[in-house]
Amino acid sequence: MNALYDTTVNGTLTPPGAELPRLLRAPAAGPGGLDVHVDAYGPLPSGRDVIALVDAAGLTGRGGAGFPTARKLATVAAAGRRTVVVGNGGEGEPAAGKDLLLLHTVPHLVLDGLSLAAEAVRASDTYLYVERGSPALPGLEAAVRERRRAGMDRRRVEIVHAPPRFLAGEESALVNRVSGGAALPRATPPRVFERGVRGRPTLVQNVETLAQIALIARYGPAWFRALGTATEPGTMLFSVSGAVAAPRVIEAEIGVSLPALLGAAGGQIARLQAVLYGGYHGGWLPAADALAIPLANTALRPRGVSLGAGVVVALPADACGLAETARVARYLADESAKQCGPCLNGLPRIADALAVLARPHPDRRTRAWIERWSSLVAGRGACHHPDGTVRFVRSALRVFAHEADLHEGGRCSATTRRAVLPVPAPGVPAPRDWR
Amino acid sequence: MAGTGRAPAGKLTGPKLRVNWIACDGRGLCAELLPELVGRDEWGYPIIADAPVPPHLSEYAQRAVTICPKLALRLVPPG
Numbered sequence A: 001m002n003a004l005y006d007t008t009v010n011g012t013l014t015p016p017g018a019e020l021p022r023l024l025r026a027p028a029a030g031p032g033g034l035d036v037h038v039d040a041y042g043p044l045p046s047g048r049d050v051i052a053l054v055d056a057a058g059l060t061g062r063g064g065a066g067f068p069t070a071r072k073l074a075t076v077a078a079a080g081r082r083t084v085v086v087g088n089g090g091e092g093e094p095a096a097g098k099d100l101l102l103l104h105t106v107p108h109l110v111l112d113g114l115s116l117a118a119e120a121v122r123a124s125d126t127y128l129y130v131e132r133g134s135p136a137l138p139g140l141e142a143a144v145r146e147r148r149r150a151g152m153d154r155r156r157v158e159i160v161h162a163p164p165r166f167l168a169g170e171e172s173a174l175v176n177r178v179s180g181g182a183a184l185p186r187a188t189p190p191r192v193f194e195r196g197v198r199g200r201p202t203l204v205q206n207v208e209t210l211a212q213i214a215l216i217a218r219y220g221p222a223w224f225r226a227l228g229t230a231t232e233p234g235t236m237l238f239s240v241s242g243a244v245a246a247p248r249v250i251e252a253e254i255g256v257s258l259p260a261l262l263g264a265a266g267g268q269i270a271r272l273q274a275v276l277y278g279g280y281h282g283g284w285l286p287a288a289d290a291l292a293i294p295l296a297n298t299a300l301r302p303r304g305v306s307l308g309a310g311v312v313v314a315l316p317a318d319a320c321g322l323a324e325t326a327r328v329a330r331y332l333a334d335e336s337a338k339q340c341g342p343c344l345n346g347l348p349r350i351a352d353a354l355a356v357l358a359r360p361h362p363d364r365r366t367r368a369w370i371e372r373w374s375s376l377v378a379g380r381g382a383c384h385h386p387d388g389t390v391r392f393v394r395s396a397l398r399v400f401a402h403e404a405d406l407h408e409g410g411r412c413s414a415t416t417r418r419a420v421l422p423v424p425a426p427g428v429p430a431p432r433d434w435r
Numbered sequence B: 001m002a003g004t005g006r007a008p009a010g011k012l013t014g015p016k017l018r019v020n021w022i023a024c025d026g027r028g029l030c031a032e033l034l035p036e037l038v039g040r041d042e043w044g045y046p047i048i049a050d051a052p053v054p055p056h057l058s059e060y061a062q063r064a065v066t067i068c069p070k071l072a073l074r075l076v077p078p079g
C-alpha cells in the first residue's frame, strides 16, 4: 500500500465552478506545519454543534461501510461515560493509498477532525491508529507534539501502531490492539460503540471521515453539499490503479464518471475488461457497465458493488481476471485470523479452487464447489472477512464467466500474466502475533 | 451434510440461535441434540437457519445453549 502511490503528488479533478481539492488543498506536514495549516484552512473551530453539522452535511464513513457518521457520533455521545475516540488509519487494503496520503500530507486536518469528534462525544481518550513503519509516522508524531505545545487539543492524542495485516483496521481488531492486545477481531455483540477500548464506548472513524469533519465544522453543510450527489454528498479520495498512466490518489466528488476519474490518473493505457470497485472486499464490474455509470453507491449497489473505501482498479483486456482473483483470494485466505471454523476451512478451499479455475482445463465442477464453499463461509464468522471475500469471489465468477468457459475448453484470452492487483510480496512475513 | 439446518417456514417471532464462531469447536453437540434446527457443514460446524426458533422446539434450543461446552451458542432476541 506504500509504494503504489507517490505521496507527494496528488491528482485533482475540478468540475466547473467547484473548488477542488478540498482535503488535499494545503500540504502541511513537517516543521511549522501547524502555521501553514491554520493559514490555509483557518483555526480549529470551537463551540460548534459538530454532530448537527455533520448530520446536515450527510457525511458517511469513508472507511468502507459508508455508515452515516452523525448517527455514530450521536450513539457514542449518548453513551455518556468516559468514551474513547480512535482515528482509523490502519489501511490494510493493498490497493488503497488514500489514508497514507492524508496522514502524510495533511496530518493536522486529520488531527483537527479527531479533536472535534472527541469534543462531540466528550471523549476522555483519543487515539490514532497507524500502520507500524508507515512513512507518515514521523510527520504525525511531530504534528501531535506541535499541537500539544500550541495547546490545540483538549486531550492528548496517543498513536497506536497497527500490524501490517489486512484485518488490522477491522474495528473490533483495532479495539483489541488499542486496548493493548493483538489486532484480532472479536465476536459481536458487543459492538465497539457499546463496549470498545478497555470496555468503554468507542467511536471508530476512518481518518478521511475525520478530515471531512474538520472541513464541515469550518465551512458548513451547504459548502460540503455543493459537491457530490444529493444522496451522497461531498468528495471522496479514490485510489486509482491498474491500466492507467499515473496510478494515484484522486479527490473527486461522489458521482464522478469513471472516464473522468481515469483521465485524472493519466488516462487509460489499455482497453479495459473490467473494473474492481471497493477493494478486495468489493467487486468486479464489466468495463462497459463501469464506464457508463457514475461512481455513486446508488448507481453501483444495484449491480452488486459499492464504493467502499474508494479503491478503483482498471483491469486491462489482456489480463486474466480469474488469475487476478485467484491470487487475491489466496492472499485473503492467508490473511484470515483463523479463529472461526468456516473461515479457517473455507477460504483456503475457495482459493485453491480459484487457482484451478485460473489454469487450463479445470474440473468442470470447480465453479459449483466455489459457490458451495462460498455459501458455507458467508455470514459465518466473527467479522465480515468471509462475507467480503465471498462478495469479491462471486463477482469474479459473474464477470469472468466467459473466461471460465474458455479455460474449461483449454483456452485463455489473456496474453499476459503480469499481475495487476497488488498483494504484499510473499516472503515478507506478516507478524504472527498480530501486534 | 447432516440435517437441513432449516427451520420450518412461517411467520415466527421468537428468539434465534446464534453461534459465537470464535468460541465454537465444531464438534457438533448442538446438532446432535437439536437436528431439527442445527445441521453441520463438512467441517463439523453448525449450520443454523437465520430464523426464529419455533415454539415447540424452544425448550430444546435452550438445552442446546446450556449443553454447549464452549458457551458458543446463545438465544438472541429477533431482529
Ligand SMILES: Cc1cc2nc3c(=O)[nH]c(=O)nc-3n(C[C@H](O)[C@H](O)[C@H](O)COP(=O)(O)O)c2cc1C
Residues within 6 Å of the ligand: A060, A061, A062, A063, A064, A065, A066, A067, A069, A088, A089, A090, A091, A092, A093, A166, A167, A168, A169, A170, A171, A172, A204, A205, A206, A207, A209, A210, A383, A384, A385
Ligand atoms: C476486514 C475489515 C478490514 C477493515 N479495515 C479498515 C481499515 O483499514 N481502515 C478503516 O478505516 N476501516 C476499516 N474497516 C472498517 C472498520 O471496521 C470501520 O467500519 C471503520 O473504520 C469506521 O469508520 P468510518 O465510519 O469513518 O468509515 C475494515 C472492516 C473490515 C471488515
Ligand code: SF4
Residues within 6 Å of the ligand: A167, A185, A186, A335, A336, A337, A338, A339, A340, A341, A343, A344, A380, A381, A382, A383, A384, A385, A386, B021
Ligand atoms: S471470520 Fe475469519 S477473519 Fe474474521 S475473526 Fe473469524 S477467522 Fe478471523
Ligand code: SF4
Residues within 6 Å of the ligand: B019, B023, B024, B025, B026, B027, B028, B029, B030, B031, B044, B045, B046, B067, B068, B069, B070, B071, B072, B073
Ligand atoms: S455445541 Fe457449541 S461448540 Fe459444539 S458445535 Fe455446537 S455451538 Fe459449536
